[in-house]
Amino acid sequence: MDIGNILEDLFTQNQFMAAMIVDKNGTILSISDTYLRVLNLPKAKVIGKPVKEITPHTRVFTVMSTGKAMVGYNWKINEHNMIASTIPIWKNGETVGAFAYSVFHDISDAKNLVENLLAELNMYKDEVxxxxxxxxxxxxxxxxxxxxxxxxxxxxxxxxxxxxxxxxxxxxxxxxxxxxxxxxxxxxxxxxxxxxxxxxxxxxxxxxxxxxxxxxxxxxxxxxxxxxxxxxxxxxxxxxxxxxxxxxxxxxxxxxxxxxxxxxxxxxxxxxxxxxxxxxxxxxxxxxxxxxxxxxxxxxxxxxxxxxxxMPALRERKEDIPELGRYLLGKVNRRLRTMVSDISEDALELIKQYSWPGNVRELENAMERSMILADMEYVAVLNPRHLGFLNSRRDFSITSEPINLKSATQDFEKEIITKILKENEFNLPITAERLDVDLSSLYRKIKRYDIKLKV
Ligand SMILES: Nc1ncnc2c1ncn2[C@@H]1O[C@H](COP(=O)(O)OP(=O)(O)OP(=O)(O)O)[C@@H](O)[C@H]1O
Ligand SMILES: [Mg+2]
Missing domain, CATH: 3.40.50.300 (P-loop containing nucleotide triphosphate hydrolases)
Incomplete structure (x- = not known):
């Protein structure tokens, strides 16, 4: 049995694995057939090319400069969700390249499984x-x-x-x-x-x-x-x-x-x-x-x-949310090896509006969830779209001001329309569908509430 050939076949023809090898300058030396299929490119267009040209979000440079493998991150190419790992290749104590591989077919189940296992593992780690x-x-x-x-x-x-x-x-x-x-x-x-x-x-x-x-x-x-x-x-x-x-x-x-x-x-x-x-x-x-x-x-x-x-509840110290959010961003980035660098003002606004029954722990979990979403889209700044799951628990704190039901309803209507509009990049038909109203009535409400339509 020729191990060399087997390895070669495993690398180039394994249907479940998309793999490539780059040298220390990031030039692609070898690529598997599966990866070519995912990229939808012929081999000749890939071999010898700088990896950045083929997959601009590649992590091979980070891995080569730190010398540390990155294992199990989310990776999306042409609608294929994958779980990828990149490891440095050493020769005589020097980094000479990197090997990147992704397991791709539909991994949503596997991902849930891994996420659950990770949550469980973290729980035990915390205990220990x-x-x-x-x-x-x-x-x-x-x-x-x-x-x-x-x-x-x-x-x-x-x-x-x-x-x-x-x-x-x-x-x-x-x-x-x-x-x-x-x-x-x-x-x-x-x-x-x-x-x-x-x-x-x-x-x-x-x-x-x-x-x-x-x-x-x-x-x-x-x-x-x-x-x-x-x-x-x-x-x-x-x-x-x-x-x-x-x-x-x-x-x-x-x-x-x-x-x-x-x-x-x-x-x-x-x-x-x-x-x-x-x-x-x-x-x-x-x-x-x-x-x-x-x-x-x-x-x-x-x-x-x-x-x-x-200890005060988070909802009693909302002014701390920006600082806490950024602190947790760093903490989660280090833990999950995500690369989300900031939170948008709109996203912070949304976070402030939520009532946070689980306080900082819940904020940390929400950050983690939204950062995974952002990271999968290669978006470096968290925006309200990544926090969509917070919708259901708004903080309608009762104020001492008298409440007029009609105007409260209108305020709410205006807010929710603005929010869904923003989430959908001001696309009116999609917004109408999301809100389950017809386009004409959406128009009327936008006019009545004087909602700004950005382009
Ligand atoms: N002021 C804070 N600044 C930064 N991180 C915080 C702060 N408060 C809490 N956290 C983080 O939130 C999470 C929960 O905190 P902690 O476990 O201390 O809460 P707890 O009050 O003991 O909660 P429980 O009653 O549920 O056990 C931890 O990850 C912790 O690091
Ligand atoms: Mg505790």
Whole structure:
């Protein structure tokens, strides 16, 4: 069997793979038949040509200059959606070219699968990361809103009091975990562990062993030699009790004892062990209300609430959206290797109008989704079209001004027509179709509301 021939055939004739090789100047040395079919070009028009002339958005130059492979990005040529990878070719320690290949046929299913897997993988990565280290610092807390800055400054002060217990409240995705990380990292405990416990996901019957550990023989199935709990493992550092509102009343009593005594007792243990940890607790539940409903212990609440930080919702600090958006743009670009460099003013407007029930986390997810769309179109600036999925959740905050239903309806009508017009580059028939009205009535409304038609 001649491996050389097999490889040659695999490269040139594999139906599922579009591949090419370029030299270090970006001249195409070799190209597979499949790629030629996708490009709809004869071989003679491609070999020896600069790759930029054939595929202007090529990433071979980035790959050759950084020496780093780019794997699994979206790539679209002549209506074919593909998943592409480009890898540098080395010889004697020097980059001499690049190999680019794409798996193309209809990959929408595969893409969904990969996206789901990636989301799952990221979730596990987050879990693993957050178990062992605190990765964020105060620099990662972006925002200039007055209230936000006040809270951030307060958190920075708390960092200097390494034994003070902290309670962080706020809606989902407002940066509670990030703040806990930052407090730990800028405190004198930074070189000791930061351990996170998610009180909502650990089954009730395991939480005690998880927090306090157990001795050998403490229960059936207990490991030989016993096991230290998170409080012992975090000694010297910080323990982050996330979703504390989900902790059972029984467990709350045990936690209270630990906080008061600064010592823990392993399950089945005979002696208490001294521990030196700072406790930071967080929740998106309303603990005061839980106190009233007797679902949270009052004594524990006051013990935790020595210092409390209430993270503001994103909708209360919309002036931070441009800065946050650009910060997240960089973060997502680095993570997904997308190349989206900015957000248009119109897109920022749209983002500001949305109500953001999931706060910064949701904004980050929305940015990610829209950046993938933009990247697939090789568009470097996010525009409202990429954020179309936000439509359904506008922030119609009730103002103190009196509301006149007719004028509110008209305002809404004007806004929605303007928006759909812009999305469709002021193409009237398409806009009429999208809005499900006839062209003549669309004309009338455009005139009545004096909507500007740009060309
Ligand atoms: N002020 C901020 N600046 C930059 N990024 C932020 C900010 N707030 C939150 N984020 C980002 O948003 C995401 C969610 O933040 P975090 O996990 O800290 O929220 P949370 O309040 O703990 O949410 P949940 O209650 O859902 O657990 C993270 O990726 C975080 O980095
Ligand atoms: Mg959290």
């Amino acid at each position: 990361d957050s178990l062992y280290t605190a990765k964020y610092n105060f620099d990662d807390l972006v925002g200039n809103n007055h209230n936000f800055k006040k809270i951030k400054a307060f958190a920075q002060q708390i960092a200097n009091h390494p034994s003070t217990t902290v309670l962080i409240t706020g809606e989902s995705g407002t940066g509670k975990e990030l703040t806990a990380n930052a407090i730990h990292n800028s405190s004198s405990r930074a070189r000791f562990p930061f351990l996170r416990i998610n009180c909502a996901t650990i089954p009730e019957n395991l939480l005690e062993a998880e927090l306090f550990g157990y001795e050998e023989g403490a229960f059936t199935g207990a490991k030989k030699g016993g096991k230290p709990g998170k409080f012992e493992l975090a000694n010297g550092g910080t323990i982050f009790l996330d979703e504390i509102g989900e902790m059972s009343l029984a467990m709350q009593s045990k936690l209270l004892v630990v906080l008061q005594e600064q010592e823990i007792e392993r399950l089945g243990g005979k002696h208490p062990v001294k521990v030196n940890v700072r406790v930071i607790a967080a929740t998106n539940r309303n603990l005061e209300q839980m106190l009233e409903e007797k679902k949270f212990r009052e004594d524990l609440f006051y013990r935790l609430n020595v210092v409390s930080l209430e």
